[in-house]
Amino acid sequence: MVDGWFTGDGDGFRLLGTRCAACTSLFFPREDAHCRNPGCPGGHLEEVPLSRQGLVWSYTDSRYRPPSPYVTDPELPWEPYTLIAVELEPERIVVLGQAAEGITVADLAVGMEVEVVPGVLHEDTETIWTTWHWRPTGVTA
Amino acid sequence: MTGEVAVLGAGMHPWGKWGRSFVEYGTAAARAALADAGLEWRDVGSVVGAGTVRGGYPGYVAGATFAKALGWQGARVTSVYAACASGAQAVNTARAQILSGLADVVLVVGADAAPKGFFRPAGGDRPDDPDWLRFRVLGATNPTYFGLYARRRMAVHGDTLEDFAQVKVKNSALGALNPNARYRTRVTADEVAASAVVADPLRLLDICATSDGGAALVLSSMEFARRHATNQPVRIRAVSTVTPHYPNTVLDLPDIATDSAAALEPAADPFRASIARAAYEEAGVGPEDLSLAEVYDLSTALELQWYEDLGLCGQGEGAKLLREGATALGGRIPVNASGGLASFGEAVPAQAIAQVCELTWQLREEAAERQVAGARVGITANQGLFGHGSAVIAVR
Ligand SMILES: [Zn+2]
Numbered sequence: 001m002v003d004g005w006f007t008g009d010g011d012g013f014r015l016l017g018t019r020c021a022a023c024t025s026l027f028f029p030r031e032d033a034h035c036r037n038p039g040c041p042g043g044h045l046e047e048v049p050l051s052r053q054g055l056v057w058s059y060t061d062s063r064y065r066p067p068s069p070y071v072t073d074p075e076l077p078w079e080p081y082t083l084i085a086v087e088l089e090p091e092r093i094v095v096l097g098q099a100a101e102g103i104t105v106a107d108l109a110v111g112m113e114v115e116v117v118p119g120v121l122h123e124d125t126e127t128i129w130t131t132w133h134w135r136p137t138g139v140t141a
Numbered sequence: 142m143t144g145e146v147a148v149l150g151a152g153m154h155p156w157g158k159w160g161r162s163f164v165e166y167g168t169a170a171a172r173a174a175l176a177d178a179g180l181e182w183r184d185v186g187s188v189v190g191a192g193t194v195r196g197g198y199p200g201y202v203a204g205a206t207f208a209k210a211l212g213w214q215g216a217r218v219t220s221v222y223a224a225c226a227s228g229a230q231a232v233n234t235a236r237a238q239i240l241s242g243l244a245d246v247v248l249v250v251g252a253d254a255a256p257k258g259f260f261r262p263a264g265g266d267r268p269d270d271p272d273w274l275r276f277r278v279l280g281a282t283n284p285t286y287f288g289l290y291a292r293r294r295m296a297v298h299g300d301t302l303e304d305f306a307q308v309k310v311k312n313s314a315l316g317a318l319n320p321n322a323r324y325r326t327r328v329t330a331d332e333v334a335a336s337a338v339v340a341d342p343l344r345l346l347d348i349c350a351t352s353d354g355g356a357a358l359v360l361s362s363m364e365f366a367r368r369h370a371t372n373q374p375v376r377i378r379a380v381s382t383v384t385p386h387y388p389n390t391v392l393d394l395p396d397i398a399t400d401s402a403a404a405l406e407p408a409a410d411p412f413r414a415s416i417a418r419a420a421y422e423e424a425g426v427g428p429e430d431l432s433l434a435e436v437y438d439l440s441t442a443l444e445l446q447w448y449e450d451l452g453l454c455g456q457g458e459g460a461k462l463l464r465e466g467a468t469a470l471g472g473r474i475p476v477n478a479s480g481g482l483a484s485f486g487e488a489v490p491a492q493a494i495a496q497v498c499e500l501t502w503q504l505r506e507e508a509a510e511r512q513v514a515g516a517r518v519g520i521t522a523n524q525g526l527f528g529h530g531s532a533v534i535a536v537r
Contacts, residue, residue: 001268002278017401025388026401029274037405038387057392058296060288060340066280067261069273083281085289085392092402094392096289098279105341110296121278131278 004047005029006118006132013118014049015095015132021046026091050095053137054086056112057094061105071122071129084134086114100135113137146239147366147374148535150178150359151498154252156323156352156485163196166355166491167203167252168210174357179369180246183214185359187244191231191251191490192222194263203490207250217244225437226382226525227251228356228493229533233380235360245365251490252355259283260351260487262395272395272526279397283439284348286394288340291442295342298457300445302342304464306333308441309346311469312477316484318511321495323352324484333441347441352486356495375504377497379423379534385412395526413450416530417522421452424534428452431474432516433503435496437523438481447522448476475513478503496521497533504537 005028006015017028020035022043027036028050035042065078072078082099099108100117119133152173154166167190175182188211190203199206204220217238223230228251235247259282262272275281294300313328328346336345366374385393386408388400393412410418421427434451438444445459453474454462462468468476479485479499482492500519502508522532 002274020404023404025404028398028401036387036400039405058289058293060285060292060342061338062280062282062285062340063338064259066276066282067259069262069266069277070280071277081280083279083285083289090403092390093399094390095398096275096279096281096392110293 001129002029002131007049009118013116014052015116017048017050017091018045019048026093028093028095051088051090053113053115054088054095056108056110056114057085057087058110059084059099059105059108082108084108084114086134097132097134100133103135107136144240145363145376145378146236147361147363147370147376148358148497148501149180149246149361149366149370149374150174150176151501152177152357153321153495153498154355155321156354156488159353161254161353163193163252163254163353163355164199164206164210166254166353167207167250167357170252170355170357171207171211171248171250174248174359178359180359182211185216185246185248187217187219187235187238187247189219189221189231189234189247189249191227191249191494192220193253193490194222195254195256203250223529224525224527225489225523226493226529226531227490228495229380229521229523229531230382230529232358232360232377232494232497232533233382236377236380239360239362246359246361248357248359249494250355250357251494253488253490254353255351255488257351271397275395275397282340283394284340284343286392287348287440287443288343289392290446291343291440292341294442294445298460300442300460302334303330304445304460305343305347305441306330307463308438308444309333309483311463312438312481312483315470315478315511316480318509319480319484322480322484323350323486343440343442349439349482350486352488354485354488354491354495356491356498358494358497375501375535375537377533377535379420381416381420381423381530381532383416383419383530384528385530386415389528411450412530413447413524416524416532417451417520420520420532420534426518426534430518431520433475433478433500433513433519435477435479435481435499435519435521437492438477438483439487441483444476444481451520451522470511470513478508478511478513493521493523493531496523497535500533500535504535
């Protein structure tokens with residue numbers, strides 16, 4: 001589903017993007033087909049890890065159960081989760097992600113520093129679907 | 142300047158949750174627009190349908206679906222889909238046909254029968270589709286993005302929840318005067334504040350509902366209009382359908398991330414502002430010439446953003462403009478005199494056409510209690526998924 005979007009464990013966990021060798025444009029989610037800079041003749045797209053830390057651009061939450069293809073168990077009561085849009089300064093990009101479990105909008109402010117951590121999107125009997133989460137820096141799960 | 146086309150007729154099927162087929166709403170709106178134009182269906186040389194992803198194949202081939210329902214008569218046919226900008230692209234297609242001489246009279250129709258609850262992507266496992274991915278990976282509904290924009294405005298510009306609520310108060314008061322609106326009761330700020338949070342900081346009454354509805358226009362060449370109509374018709378002077386410029390640095394539906402600005406500086410105008418600018422340039426008018434604006438108030442906070450992107454005020458001054466009463470009926474530049482999406486709800490392919498219907502009635506001074514006095518120039522603005530921009534400027 002999101003093959004090659006992130007890698008590593010613990011402190012080594014990183015989002016992965018790609019960068020154009022011709023014009024240095026950076027892409028996340030990764031662009032592997034062709035550089036999307038309209039002024040670029042197109043260069044080799046190489047994989048690059050993104051910054052581990054960024055600043056909160058904005059945030060919100062989801063008080064109602066999202067529709068499929070988001071996977072939830074309709075038998076369980078809905079537990080809202082938080083979403084954070086994070087500005088990675090060196091890359092000059094904003095990346096949306098779910099907040100780490102337990103982080104609510106009351107814990108957040110625009111401009112606050114957060115870091116990327118591995119997380120679980122959902123699990124069934126066969127598979128654990130992993131993803132990335134944003135967590136205020138210094139908070140440990 | 143690319144030349145003008147005449148709006149000979151405008152028609153709608155009232156918005157609501159009627160539980161019927163989009164074909165019924167679209168043909169009802171089409172018949173109303175034809176009657177308004179004083180034309181027969183067989184006078185129409187081309188029909189353009191704004192597509193809906195609901196309703197299966199008939200939705201995807203909306204132009205022919207409406208033509209069949211009205212009775213096959215051999216007209217040229219086009220179907221267009223551009224999410225929320227579908228209706229504006231349908232208008233643009235009709236205009237291009239008229240200006241190029243391919244057709245004299247074109248019927249434009251959009252209609253939808255929306256499902257209950259959140260909009261969701263088309264079915265199937267499609268990890269190469271950004272719209273599918275944002276739901277699957279993040280559970281990011283449309284209100285998620287509206288919530289992000291609203292919170293950002295609060296942090297950067299100092300907008301308050303009360304400012305957002307006052308947009309709803311204004312639009313619901315106008316919707317109460319519009320017989321085609323779904324919601325016809327005035328809403329108070331207290332009622333907004335008491336409604337459930339959907340996507341912090343936005344509440345149920347800050348976010349537009351999904352609805353059924355239909356809208357249609359009969360457009361013609363100016364020459365045909367002179368022969369046919371006794372009065373000077375409302376004219377469409379610009380249709381903007383521009384895409385963003387790379388890098389697009391404002392997080393936008395349905396994307397998970399913005400373009401990076403590391404290698405290339407973003408354009409001076411963000412995407413929404415560039416949509417309006419293209420329309421102004423084509424029409425040869427500016428924000429100071431406007432009598433009214435119809436904008437996509439998908440959320441109350443987003444309406445304030447449009448004030449700035451249309452150039453009605455400076456960046457960050459949207460809430461101030463609202464507080465001054467400038468965008469209310471009777472103000473300097475009324476916005477969403479129709480009641481907006483706050484009062485209509487979303488019927489995706491119909492809404493951009495409905496905005497032009499409202500401009501038409503306003504510019505003809507046929508808008509009854511919600512009439513903007515002396516209306517001469519109006520703009521519509523909206524935005525569709527995947528970088529579909531659209532704005533229409535009409536004049537009297
Ligand atoms: Zn490049």
